[in-house]
Amino acid sequence: MTKRIIMAVMATLALSVGAQQAMFNEVSYSPSQTEFNFSGGDKAAKAVTLRLYRAGDSAKAFKTVKMKRQGSGAYKAVVAGDLKGCFYTFDAGRGEFPGYFAKAVGVNGRRGAVVELSETNPAGWAQDRRPAIAMKDLVLYELHHRDFSIDASSGLENKGKFMALTEPKAIKHLTDLGVNAVHVLPSFDYASVDETRLNVPQYNWGYDPQNYNVPEGGYSTNPYDPSVRIKEFKLMVQALHKAGIKVILDVVYNHTFNTERSNFTLGGWDSAYRYNADGSYSNGSGCGNETASETSKFGRYMLESMLYWVDEYHIDGFRVDLMGVHDIATMNKIRKALPQDVVIYGEGWSAGSCAIAYDKLAMKAHMKQMPGVAAFSDDLRDALRGPFSDDHKGAFLAGLAGEEESVKAGIVGCISHPDVDYSRVNYSKEPWALEPTQMISYVSCHDDMCLVDRLKTSVPGISEDELIRLDLLAQTAVFTSQGVPFMLSGEEMLRDKKGVHNSFESPDSINHLDWRNLETKPQVMEYYSKLIAMRKNHQAFRMGKAELVRENVHFLPTEDCLVAFVIKGTNVGDSWHDIVVVLNANKEPRKVAVEPRKYTVVCRNQKIDERGLDTVQGSWVEVPGQSALIMHD
Secondary structure, three states: OOHHHHHHHHHHHHHHHOOOOOOOOOEEEOOOEEEEEEOOOOOOOOOOEEEEEOOOOOOOOOEEEEOEEEEOOEEEEEEEOOOOOOEEEEEOOOOEEOOOOOOOEOHHHOOEEOOOHHHHOOOOHHHOOOOOOOHHHOOEEEEOHHHHHOOHHHOOOOOOOHHHHHOHHHHHHHHHHOOOEEEEOOOEEEOOOOHHHOOOOOOOOOOOEEEEEEEOHHHOOOOOOHHHHHHHHHHHHHHHHHOOOEEEEEEOOOOOOOOOOOHHHHOOOHHHEOEOOOOOEOOOOOOOOOEOOOOHHHHHHHHHHHHHHHHHHOOOEEEEOOHHHOEHHHHHHHHHHOOOOOEEEEOOOOOOOOOOOHHHEOOHHHHHHOOOOEEEOHHHHHHHHOOOOOOOOOOHHHOOOOOHHHHHHHHOOOOOOOOOOHHHOOOOOOOOOOOHHHEEEOOOOOOOOOHHHHHHHHOOOOOHHHHHHHHHHHHHHHHOOOOEEEEEOOHHHOOOOOOOOOOOOOOHHHHOOOOOHHHHOHHHHHHHHHHHHHHHHOHHHOOOOHHHHHHHEEEOOOEOOEEEEEEEOHHHOOOOOEEEEEEEOOOOOEEEEEEEEEEEEEEEOOEEOOOOOEEEEEEEEEEOOOEEEEEEO
């Protein structure tokens, strides 16, 4: 990218940030010269040295430049000649590093790289557009690049790479399933995979940030060439956009992988972290440190980073890891600055106590203070499958009574509702969402047992038939919820992880998807795809507004391990009039009293057909054990 184009991009960022120049424009390239800027840490360094290299991992710099101080701790160096393809580091006295905001790096991310960003754009990139999908209409699919494609059964050529998601088979699978947003686990440059040894199997989820603004080299076909990872990431985004699928990026601003050798520490930006009263690092992330989002500089860093991913990579949204470590004010600033069609949701909790007051943190309990930001509902998740803290303890799906009110709270999107008694909800004793679109509805994700494994541990002696029935019942609750539905990739293949709860560095034998299950257990994929299609075809399941949900979703009398509700479909423009949904986790059939009418059954006995499976008439309906029934008049 030429200096003129870079300045135009940064001007765009500045408008979003508040008509100020972006703080983190560290490298401006043109064929005749390259300008390097170092913003300095908390105290002005006595000197800053710029070193230039021919390769990302060569031993000796070909040029060393003493940068000139610009005031306020800023340093600058202008190097004549065409440096495209060269690598650089800054050294402020604590060791070499690629800067805080490197946009391209060499192998293993230890050196920044000078690239012409415009040359990384695929053909037609200027015409690429984010799919126009409202928050209420999203169907989120969480995916780890390696899990999705690494197994031979996938039939994909680019195993474990960004490019796997450009292949027709991958796109077809996603569109056949019906998801319209792929949430990719951390795809920025992370520290735990050695990119010089990709011939040796290595695995990590990527929650160990190194360079926040560059794609991970381990997912590229050539980590030594800085442009390849950038272009291949863009090709992935472009291919998914062409299929009408949004791309959500998992971002981990709450901590850095390394504290003493992080880019922030090496640059002297010590205030990027929070500290305890005794001067030790606060550890709300559970990873040894936590960042200080409430400071103007680090809050600005998060904002400019997200804006950069949106502008340069056309990202459609962000899943904010441990959002409860960040402060409410910063999350609101980010929400206001990003385009409104960019999705923001995150974990409404931390992994430990933080060094700022709880009432300032972006916790699930404080979501009403963050309109337009969503959080995961552990209320619904654990009500269905059992508590996160005990893999062997079941709940609703295991036929254990007591979680019905929590399931009901999840069905309405954790908003206030006259039929939900929040004093009996498992974690939240009051509604925490202003709108149902602030609740992410799910039963499993990457950082826990997958659904199959959880059912196996919490339902003793479970048979495969029972396992499938309960799996489909769980997802029926998720996809008929008024929240935004979310699923872990491979659940449609009846995925298991051999019982491993925290598989963040387990081998491929644990984490891979077995695509053969699509052939041996086709009923699972068929049910999932029809369930998703039914949600997308019927506005009644995704009203998007709290007032509409309160007016048009009403619960029938609750029984142990049975939740039933009626949706007034025509009131929200649906072609179905009154829709009855019954979730029966009991092993035995149950009779449920309904308004005496003639109903068309569209879901029963693990089958879905919107045209109708059967008709029933009368004042009650029998619901088979461990399954869902959906019908309408």
